[in-house]
Amino acid sequence: MIIVLGGSAKGGVGKTTTAASIAHLLRAKLVENDIRGQLKCIENFRVHSELEKLDVEYPTNKAELIKVLEKSTEDNCIVVDCGGYDSNLIRIALAAADLIIAPCKNSTLEHSSLLEFHSAIAEISTNITRQIDVHILRNRIHPLTTNFEDFEYISTEFEHFKLLNSIIRHRSDFEKAMEKGASVTELKKYKHEKSTKEIKALVAEIKVLINL
Ligand SMILES: Nc1ncnc2c1ncn2[C@@H]1O[C@H](COP(=O)(O)OP(=O)(O)OP(=O)(O)O)[C@@H](O)[C@H]1O
Numbered sequence: 001m002i003i004v005l006g007g008s009a010k011g012g013v014g015k016t017t018t019a020a021s022i023a024h025l026l027r028a029k030l031v032e033n034d035i036r037g038q039l040k041c042i043e044n045f046r047v048h049s050e051l052e053k054l055d056v057e058y059p060t061n062k063a064e065l066i067k068v069l070e071k072s073t074e075d076n077c078i079v080v081d082c083g084g085y086d087s088n089l090i091r092i093a094l095a096a097a098d099l100i101i102a103p104c105k106n107s108t109l110e111h112s113s114l115l116e117f118h119s120a121i122a123e124i125s126t127n128i129t130r131q132i133d134v135h136i137l138r139n140r141i142h143p144l145t146t147n148f149e150d151f152e153y154i155s156t157e158f159e160h161f162k163l164l165n166s167i168i169r170h171r172s173d174f175e176k177a178m179e180k181g182a183s184v185t186e187l188k189k190y191k192h193e194k195s196t197k198e199i200k201a202l203v204a205e206i207k208v209l210i211n212l
C-alpha cells in the first residue's frame with residue numbers, strides 16, 4: 001500500500017510530521033519526494049538518540065522512485081512525503097497512491113492553495129483514466145475550533161476531495177517531539193497525551209480506508 005502526503009503549496013501544513021507519525025505506527029518505509037525535504041534532517045536528529053534508525057529512502061529520479069514504490073505490497077506500506085508543488089516525480093507518486101492525504105490548516109489561504117492541488121489531481125485522473133481522491137486532513141487546528149464549514153464546503157463541492165473524520169489539533173507535542181526527530185507515538189512522555197490519541201485515531205481511520 002502506498003500512502004502519499006501531499007497538497008497545499010503553502011509550507012508547514014504538517015505533511016512531513018504526519019508522514020513520519022503514520023509511518024511509525026504502520027511500521028512503514030518513508031520515502032522523500034520533496035526537493036526541499038526534511039527527512040534527512042529528521043534522520044540525522046535521531047542518530048545519537050535511542051530511537052530506531054529511520055527506514056527512509058531518497059529517490060532522486062523517476063527510475064529510482066518507481067523502484068522504491070514497487071517495494072510496496074498489500075501488507076507492506078510505504079509512506080511518501082511529497083513537497084507542496086507540482087513535478088513529474090510528485091505526479092508519479094500521486095498516480096501510484098492507494099491513499100492520498102492532504103493536511104490542511106484552517107485558513108482561507110490554505111484552502112485556496114489546496115484548490116491548485118485539486119486542478120493537478122483532476123489532470124492526473126484524466127491522464128491515467130482513473131478517479132483519484134484526496135483525503136483532506138484537518139491539521140494544526142486550534143483546540144477550541146468546532147466550526148468546519150469551509151472544510152465541509154471544499155470537500156463536497158470539489159469532485160476529488162474527501163474529508164477525513166480525524167482531526168489533529170495544534171499541539172506543541174508535535175513540535176517538541178520533532179526536535180528530537182521523533183513522532184509523538186515514539187516517546188513515552190506523550191503516551192497518554194491527546195496528540196498520541198489523535199494520531200492513533202487517524203491511523204485507525206487510514207487502516208479502514210485501505211483495508212489493512
Ligand atoms: N498538529 C500540529 N500541531 C503543532 N505543530 C505541528 C502540527 N503538525 C505539524 N506541526 C509543526 O509545524 C511545522 C511544519 O510541519 P511540517 O514540516 O510537517 O510541514 P510540511 O507540510 O511538511 O512543510 P513543508 O511544506 O515545508 O514541507 C513543524 O514545526 C511541525 O513540528
Ligand SMILES: [Mg+2]
Nearest residue numbers: 015016037038
Ligand atoms: Mg515537509
